[in-house]
Amino acid sequence: MTIVAEPQFHVxxxxxxxxxxxxxxxxxxxxxxxxxTVDSGSKALEFLGLVEQExxxxxxxxxxxxxxxSSYHQEIEVNLVITDYCMPGMTGYxxxxxxxxSSSLKNIPVIIMSSENAxxxxxxxxxxxxxxxxxxxxxxxxxxxLRPHILKGKCKDQQKQHQKITCSIDITAAPSPTxxxxxxxxxxxxxxxxxxxxxxxxxxxxxxxxxxx
Amino acid sequence: MDAKLLxxxxxxxxxxxxxxxxxDKQFLEIQTLRDEDNPNFTDxxxxxxxxxxxxLINEITKALEQGQNYVDFGKISADAHQLxxxxxxxxxxxxxxLCIAFRGFCDQLISEGSLQQLHYExxxxxxxxxxxxxxxxxxxxxxxxxxxx
Numbered sequence: 001m002t003i004v005a006e007p008q009f010h011v012x013x014x015x016x017x018x019x020x021x022x023x024x025x026x027x028x029x030x031x032x033x034x035x036x037t038v039d040s041g042s043k044a045l046e047f048l049g050l051v052e053q054e055x056x057x058x059x060x061x062x063x064x065x066x067x068x069x070s071s072y073h074q075e076i077e078v079n080l081v082i083t084d085y086c087m088p089g090m091t092g093y094x095x096x097x098x099x100x101x102s103s104s105l106k107n108i109p110v111i112i113m114s115s116e117n118a119x120x121x122x123x124x125x126x127x128x129x130x131x132x133x134x135x136x137x138x139x140x141x142x143x144x145x146l147r148p149h150i151l152k153g154k155c156k157d158q159q160k161q162h163q164k165i166t167c168s169i170d171i172t173a174a175p176s177p178t179x180x181x182x183x184x185x186x187x188x189x190x191x192x193x194x195x196x197x198x199x200x201x202x203x204x205x206x207x208x209x210x211x212x213x
Numbered sequence: 214m215d216a217k218l219l220x221x222x223x224x225x226x227x228x229x230x231x232x233x234x235x236x237d238k239q240f241l242e243i244q245t246l247r248d249e250d251n252p253n254f255t256d257x258x259x260x261x262x263x264x265x266x267x268x269l270i271n272e273i274t275k276a277l278e279q280g281q282n283y284v285d286f287g288k289i290s291a292d293a294h295q296l297x298x299x300x301x302x303x304x305x306x307x308x309x310x311l312c313i314a315f316r317g318f319c320d321q322l323i324s325e326g327s328l329q330q331l332h333y334e335x336x337x338x339x340x341x342x343x344x345x346x347x348x349x350x351x352x353x354x355x356x357x358x359x360x361x362x
Contacts, residue, residue, distance in 0.1 A: 017295075017298060017302070018261060018265075018297060018301050018305065019258060019261050019265065020298070020299075020302055021241070021260055022257070022258055022261065023246075023258065023302055026251065027246070030246060059251050086294075086298075115297070115298050115301060126322045136298070136301065136302065137242075137301050137302045137304075139242055140242065140245070141244070160234060204222050
């Protein structure tokens with residue numbers, strides 16, 4: 001098992017300004033993140049919705065008790081969303097709400113960027129579940145704040161995964177997410193994340209399984 | 214040798230422009246984002262900024278030229294806000310500050326009753342007072358008395 005020292009996390013950046021999109025993309029790439037940029041909240045949800053759609057398909061397969069790992073391949077995993085607050089149409093706050101209200105997306109850390117240092121705005125966002133509020137213009141040093149939020153989220157998922165496995169009877173069966181995932185659809189998405197065949201999550205899942213077995 | 218002299222000149226120029234407040238540290242930050250794979254990053258971002266900023270300034274100018282009854286201060290405020298945002302992003306300090314002042318001015322005009330409303334109220338007031346004067350003249354012409362006389 002190869003241990004990857006620095007997993008590349010995928011950040012979705014949302015900003016209606018092309019200049020700010022270009023800047024945040026450069027900042028993120030310089031900080032070794034994989035980046036996707038979109039220019040609106042609705043496009044962000046569309047992008048994230050790809051994950052949601054695949055989750056639904058997976059759930060259908062689960063209820064019909066087939067280990068349908070082959071037909072389900074999570075193509076796009078987003079580890080963090082960083083969004084501008086002030087955007088026409090759907091604001092960053094609206095996007096934040098939608099993400100936190102979604103059962104499959106709510107565990108994705110969300111960071112809000114704003115040019116206005118308004119305490120009421122900041123507390124509103126934090127109350128709604130934003131993990132951090134950054135003042136624009138965002139700097140390279142701000143990028144260091146992202147990883148802890150991603151890792152915190154993954155840690156939580158791993159703990160839940162851990163608990164699930166200790167309770168499961170079919171531990172010796174093939175490490176298919178359908179068997180281990182259990183019935184809680186809320187956690188399902190994250191468990192699938194950790195077991196999907198991708199570099200960063202493979203590391204977590206193999207460790208978790210090995211520990212139990 | 215030439216390069217060394219030029220480098221010193223660049224340092225002096227940059228320092229001057231910084232001291233003048235025309236640019237701030239954000240500009241320097243953007244310059245540090247250049248690397249071998251993206252040597253033109255600063256140029257690209259600044260080119261985008263010049264393009265967008267020019268468009269926004271043109272919009273604001275156009276809006277102000279609409280004839281005094283039709284100036285949309287809400288739109289001007291929104292454009293100034295956008296201009297402020299992109300200026301701050303590239304470190305164009307003086308423009309950023311100017312936009313803040315501009316926006317404050319627009320918002321004040323909007324909240325205190327916009328210029329349009331001023332014109333409207335003036336026309337309305339003028340009409341109503343003139344109606345009163347007209348009637349008064351008619352009364353006097355008819356030999357009547359005016360209230361208060």
